[in-house]
Amino acid sequence: MAAQPETIDQVRAVTEQKYKYGFTTDIESDVAPKGLNEDIVRFISAKKNEPEWLLEWRLKAFRVWQTMEEPQWAAVSFPPIDYQDAHYYAAPKQKAGPKSLDEVDPELLKTYAKLGIPLREQEILAGVEGSEGKSPAIAVDAVFDSVSVATTFKAKLEEMGIIFCAISEAVQKHPDLVKKYLGSVVPYTDNFYATLNCAVFTDGSFVYIPKGVRCPMELSTYFRINQANTGQFERTLIIADAGSHVSYLEGCTAPQRDENQLHAAVVELVAMDDATIKYSTVQNWYPGNAEGVGGIYNFVTKRGACRGKNSKISWTQVETGSAITWKYPSCILQGDNSVGEFYSVAITNNFQQADTGTKMIHIGKNTRSTIVSKGISAGKAQQTYRGLVKILPKAEGARNHTQCDSLLIGDQCGAHTVPYIESRNRSARIEHEATTAKISDDQLFYCRQRGIAEEDAVSLIVNGFCKEVLKELPMEFAVEAQKLVGISLEGSVG
């Protein structure tokens, strides 16, 4: 079925709007010389005043990286990247370690004000609905090029034993935790981009939720690439100890530039017994212009390990930006009864290319995973869902349900589905569906029985489901994300 006209209009409204985060900030920066070699790795490590073991780890990764080849299997094409033609470190110049926001460069503060990211705690209180006088809604860590410039609500969180800070700070203050978990989910030999990240990562967020603590607010990191010719390599590490709960949001934007910039991040999540981590992303890097010039190459490795029993990791992503996206947030379901979820809405337009999906590795008994992927492709964009569901022999009673739908608008774009399903346990049940009508027969039946047309019912169910996730995003993200989800699912192809 062809897309409905109103659907097309709606997508156009979303995708053709000018990239409003495309401005640059004129700020004095500390920039490492161009190029990549062991000296640069040492330079970054020295800048961060890192302990010897971390430098060694970086160098090991760098040596492995030199022997690796870029992955070729993704359905994306781009000219070869010259890894020597970029700066691997750029930081806004400021006095060493600002004590408070007052010492932060006002230009920087203006940038975040322009982006709508509240860096002052009182502004959050004033700016977020329903939070007056109550506990604040969001704690923000702002990463500008290679460094974290501010983290809000740290003191408040510390009272509960929660650690939320820049990873470079965590290396100094909590070296044992960092040493124990860094690289434990994504090892330094993992893949080309992740290994590169290990060698040159600059900043990112670190979160530790102690046993039994439910994090009282959303934790959020806002990534901003500003400097030209730089790559951004951030590293996020989130550890949820037994019985804890955390919801984490990630947002990103970049200036409008004609050259492509590389963003190769690594995110590691660790969930212990009964812990829950919810990780949401609204990815809005500069996608390039309508002719396909410029834009961010977003080559990201995100992986969560459900180490403990009854643990749960849920990935939610709204992917709208980047010239090229190469991203597979995954779950390793190690603990018995652990749950992995992946909900994705991806929209590509013009010359954007996205190869995204997930991996669910079922190791423990009664592990469950749900994958829901909605892809919308317009203009000359190419989009691929690539996912793996793997059931290992000991995963008795494992259960997976996968559904991926894509919608094409225009005859010059492409939408592809490449699911890999590997089962080595007979009691495992795996379903891969590609029809919208099969969301959940029960829910559908419930709606149909009350006189709601099937199309409307499907839309209602998917919207209802998405809203649950989206309403917890910061306001400025939620508005944009909801526009995307408002798109009718009519005319979907699997």
Place this chain on the structure above:
Amino acid sequence: MLTTTYATRGADPSTAPAFLAPLDQLKSGLPGAALSWLRDLREQGRERFAAVGLPTIRNETWRYTNLRDLTKLAFHPADAADGNVRFDVLPTVRTEGQTGPRLVFVDGRFRAELSSTEALPAGVELLSLAAAFASHGELIGEHLGRLALADDRPLVALNSAFLADGPVLRVAAGVAVDQPIELVFVSAGSDERPTSFHPRTLIVAEAGSRAVVVEHHIGCGTGTTLANHVAEVFVGEGATLYHYKAQRETASAFHLSHTAATVAKDGCYDNFILTLGARLSRNEVTSVLAGTDARTHVSGGYMVRGSQHADTTTLIDHAQPNGTSREVYKGVIDDTGRAVFQGKIIVRPQAQKTDGHQLNRALLLSDTAEIDAKPELEIHADDVKCSHGCTAGELDDAALFYLRARGIDQETARGLLIGAFLGEAMEEIAEEPVRDAFQALVSGWLEEKR
């Protein structure tokens, strides 16, 4: 962006010499040596295979099927001394006493004394490729090597290098053949050494014709064999071709097969493969809907037990508007068996109004069975309806309980449920006699199990 060509990634040329070495001795003895295009085709195949060798699991389309075992065996091309076996009964879909057109190939060589081409209507030609080189040079030259491209697939290259014999069927425009045309391939081999052969099948169904082709692949003896089949199928405008295949080679056989079909405007190509035998098998079917309003049905059933490995790989290429494709595969995997299903549907930009449907369902019967599935869609047109479904699991406990509660013993109940599960695929066989004969093979397999 269209990804149909074989990437050289993971190529291992070091495996090539062992397979190509016997070619030098053989070359002069190959039929049709006088035809220059044939010499070129063989030479191109040889060169390509020498450059890439056997596919390895580093290649995306071979990631689940490892041909490593082939490299451990020194295969010799079958010679006349091999396959000198007698047959009392050859497999058939006909009822007892009935005869009909049939070609028999033993170790890839045509056996005239076992074959019969009588009772074919005018306009139908059924003969061996070796003979056709002499009598039908032009027809063969026009079609051979046009669909199965050596550049894309190393095993096709290997087949071309050794190209010697196989069945040729041509149905003239407007001719309908009512009775099934049977092609019997026997892997006999030799007890002394592993034997390989590379049959090539050519089917040309001209405009408005209709035919039913049934392939039987069986084995005898205990020798290790490698059958590397390539079939090229041309379905003309408005023509309908039913192409059925039952593969039940021995547990020491390797069965590799690539069928490449092209369907012209309003044509229909219907393929069904039942896989029961062989130690390792791979059935690759490619169907290109090259004309508007073309249809293709590509279905099958696979039953894997012991340490068997069965790979089903399909590619449906919607190149023109208004095409319809349908795929239904059902598989049962027991013991330490492993089954692979890779199905890809491509809808090219101009192929609007395409309706593509694919279903693969696998049943795991043991704790050590494995299924690897990769149902893939590559869609470049916006006004299409494409879907795929893929499931894996075990027998439904509730259904089993229902039968047990009615006094049916465990084994019978399981047999009934497995039979019913496979039944959904068997229903895809449109020709009744074929369906009955194939159903009997499935029942036999289930009986053996008990």
